[in-house]
Amino acid sequence: MGPRSRQRRTGTVQSTNDSSSLSKRSLAAQGYVSDAFAPLLVPGIVRRTPLIHRGYYVRARAVRHCVRAFLDLTGAIRSPTRAQILSLGSGSDSLYFRLKAAGLLTRTAVWEVDFPDVSRLKAKRIEETPELCAQTGPFKIGDSASTLCFESSDYRILGADLRELQRLGEALDSAGLDATSPTLILAEAVLTYLEPSRAAALIAWVAQRFPNALFVIYEQMKPGDAFGQIMLQHFRRLNSPLHGLELFPDVEAQRQRFLQAGWTTCSALDLNEFYRRLIPADERRRVETLEPFDEFEEWHLKCSHYFILAASRGDILSETPVFLPSEASFQIDPALPSGFLSASVVTSDHQHSSLQRYGHTSVLLSPGIIFSAGGFGEQEGRHCRVSRFHLLSRSCDSEWKGCQISTLGTEGQWDGRLYHTMTRLSDTRVLVLGGRLSPVNPASGALQLDIYKSEDNCPEGQNVVVTKAALEEGSMLSCWRHSTTEVYYQNQRYLFVYGGRSVTDPVLSDCRFLHVETMAWVRIPVQGSSPEGRHSHSACSWQGGALIAGGLGASEEPLSSVFFLRPVSSGFLWESIHIQPSITPRYSHTAHVFNGKLLLVGGVWIHSSSVPGVTVISLTTGLSSEYQIDTASVPWPLMLHNHSSALLPEEQQLLLIGGGGNCFSFGTYFNPHTVGLDLSSLGLGQ
Numbered sequence: 001m002g003p004r005s006r007q008r009r010t011g012t013v014q015s016t017n018d019s020s021s022l023s024k025r026s027l028a029a030q031g032y033v034s035d036a037f038a039p040l041l042v043p044g045i046v047r048r049t050p051l052i053h054r055g056y057y058v059r060a061r062a063v064r065h066c067v068r069a070f071l072d073l074t075g076a077i078r079s080p081t082r083a084q085i086l087s088l089g090s091g092s093d094s095l096y097f098r099l100k101a102a103g104l105l106t107r108t109a110v111w112e113v114d115f116p117d118v119s120r121l122k123a124k125r126i127e128e129t130p131e132l133c134a135q136t137g138p139f140k141i142g143d144s145a146s147t148l149c150f151e152s153s154d155y156r157i158l159g160a161d162l163r164e165l166q167r168l169g170e171a172l173d174s175a176g177l178d179a180t181s182p183t184l185i186l187a188e189a190v191l192t193y194l195e196p197s198r199a200a201a202l203i204a205w206v207a208q209r210f211p212n213a214l215f216v217i218y219e220q221m222k223p224g225d226a227f228g229q230i231m232l233q234h235f236r237r238l239n240s241p242l243h244g245l246e247l248f249p250d251v252e253a254q255r256q257r258f259l260q261a262g263w264t265t266c267s268a269l270d271l272n273e274f275y276r277r278l279i280p281a282d283e284r285r286r287v288e289t290l291e292p293f294d295e296f297e298e299w300h301l302k303c304s305h306y307f308i309l310a311a312s313r314g315d316i317l318s319e320t321p322v323f324l325p326s327e328a329s330f331q332i333d334p335a336l337p338s339g340f341l342s343a344s345v346v347t348s349d350h351q352h353s354s355l356q357r358y359g360h361t362s363v364l365l366s367p368g369i370i371f372s373a374g375g376f377g378e379q380e381g382r383h384c385r386v387s388r389f390h391l392l393s394r395s396c397d398s399e400w401k402g403c404q405i406s407t408l409g410t411e412g413q414w415d416g417r418l419y420h421t422m423t424r425l426s427d428t429r430v431l432v433l434g435g436r437l438s439p440v441n442p443a444s445g446a447l448q449l450d451i452y453k454s455e456d457n458c459p460e461g462q463n464v465v466v467t468k469a470a471l472e473e474g475s476m477l478s479c480w481r482h483s484t485t486e487v488y489y490q491n492q493r494y495l496f497v498y499g500g501r502s503v504t505d506p507v508l509s510d511c512r513f514l515h516v517e518t519m520a521w522v523r524i525p526v527q528g529s530s531p532e533g534r535h536s537h538s539a540c541s542w543q544g545g546a547l548i549a550g551g552l553g554a555s556e557e558p559l560s561s562v563f564f565l566r567p568v569s570s571g572f573l574w575e576s577i578h579i580q581p582s583i584t585p586r587y588s589h590t591a592h593v594f595n596g597k598l599l600l601v602g603g604v605w606i607h608s609s610s611v612p613g614v615t616v617i618s619l620t621t622g623l624s625s626e627y628q629i630d631t632a633s634v635p636w637p638l639m640l641h642n643h644s645s646a647l648l649p650e651e652q653q654l655l656l657i658g659g660g661g662n663c664f665s666f667g668t669y670f671n672p673h674t675v676g677l678d679l680s681s682l683g684l685g686q
Helices: 005-030 051-079 093-101 117-129 132-136 165-174 195-207 224-237 251-259 271-278 281-288 296-303 315-319
Strands: 083-088 108-114 139-141 148-152 154-159 185-187 212-221 264-272 308-311 338-346 362-365 369-373 376-379 382-385 390-395 400-407 421-426 429-433 436-438 447-452 461-469 485-487 492-498 511-515 518-520 538-542 543-550 561-570 571-576 590-594 597-601 614-618 623-628 643-648 655-657 660-662 668-670 677-679
Touching: 005 051, 051 083, 051 185, 051 212, 051 271, 051 296, 083 093, 093 108, 093 132, 093 369, 093 518, 093 543, 108 117, 108 165, 108 264, 117 132, 117 148, 117 154, 117 296, 132 400, 154 224, 165 195, 165 655, 195 251, 212 369, 224 296, 251 264, 264 271, 271 296, 271 308, 296 461, 296 660, 308 421, 308 571, 362 421, 362 429, 362 518, 369 429, 369 447, 369 655, 390 447, 429 492, 429 511, 485 538, 485 543, 492 543, 543 590, 543 597, 590 643, 597 655
Parallel strands: 083 108, 083 185, 108 154, 185 212, 338 623, 400 461
Antiparallel strands: 139 148, 148 154, 212 308, 264 308, 338 677, 362 369, 369 390, 376 382, 390 400, 421 429, 429 447, 447 461, 485 492, 492 511, 511 518, 538 543, 543 561, 561 571, 590 597, 597 614, 614 623, 643 655, 655 677, 660 668
């Protein structure tokens, strides 16, 4: 790397500090953490999204956990020398000031290292801010040629390049860092910006230099799946590519990386596991109610792609693990895959067949017509709640073609809702129930959509009439992420509406029955133990009843249960389906029943390092098997959540329509094509 390219790269890496610092300031301003010093160190006001707040919150808690563990341990052993915290790539972080104000630095000092420009700017900011000076006590500011930018009795800021280890060591020696004292080394999102050889050298250098140390890192992993690819693309666009993820793609590889570099013990967790295991339930509930939130998929995916690691050396720091082992295993990995399902793009005309949206719904009107509505997507060159409908039509040569169709007439208007349900009433009519416009604004009322075909059955030129559905008064359905399933009672057709969430309730367990012929809500007795409340589950019609699978529970924990709402003479009866082997908890998937087997397609799970494919469950034996999706013939990445799907029984094919999400701070992603899965290898037609 030449001098100019290195300078540009240094500048872009420094810019990630600016963005991160503003996010941390926003985090504190919204009450996720208590930090009176972040606004003093970071000029400017930016309010981040709830999704980014959650991401930075769990990062802050993970680092805080490790720092407190180190301080508790070193405080208990009463070392003759004071403990030390060395923060590498510290940027504008307020760690020192928070610890000092909390009275936690009576026997500990803090050293920070970052690029010279970043460190000098921070030193100047402290010098100009009385509230910060009150914490540091008397201090000195280094001259422009000095590596030491700021010095007080328990706080030093150095400007140095982590790639130049000899100079770094000399600077730390000059600043009074005692390599023999118990030392915590922090590196938040630092090593991944170094080339692998330089990161390896730094890890080994720290191990050799500090005989009694705890090394804590927080950074990215899992580059190979769809979300990981979006993450990598994001940092490449910033000219700040992530390094080493292919070499160390998961927590076990990261553990071995440190153990082989001379560290005595090492443990690591992804942030889903840290959040569930090491943050108390009451604190989780507090955080989960701070802001309206409805981006669970991206939250869990983000946490599965970041980890916190603690490696230790020396008898004292190696005796007590930072992450105590759990009584129950967090991982519930699925069984080995029984096979693969080939995937292919089924719509060739990208301009007209594009269904770039998520949170939408699709319904099979007839064997050759699939109608989609709603969701958040791309329309007229911008990202928005989609107002246009979409029709996929299979021509006589079996080619699928798509087009966007608009509304006709003035009776009604599509309101751009997401996470609604849509039920086929006839070949040309569908019923839309529930949905939301925002996490605090449910969609108003049920809608009836009438699709008018052209004479030649070609999708181009078709129109949709939107009208308010003629439901009885007082029947407002103010929920979303629910399910609507066709069931039969006393030879009458009903729609069974179950679960979801609302503005006031994080999950619902409501059971409602809509009589299709009269469009009236009807009370039907339901016996048995009701499933726990959930949303983002799947629902399928089967034997006159409904199958409910997975979903997200009240504690935002994915569920693995499958229930059958079985018709009985007096109404319906809830039955739990016993499945072996147990399936991995999941949500945001789709599901279909075909020849006595339940197919769970895609979704999000947090208890496995693999990616959900298709789970096949025999409804007669309860036996389950897993199938991975072979995406070699499909443009990558392919995100299998927030999608819709349509089963074509005669062709033994499943169409995956749309999907994607707002991928944390990495941008919004939409699957660009409709993808077909070949189900013939499952033997379902036998």
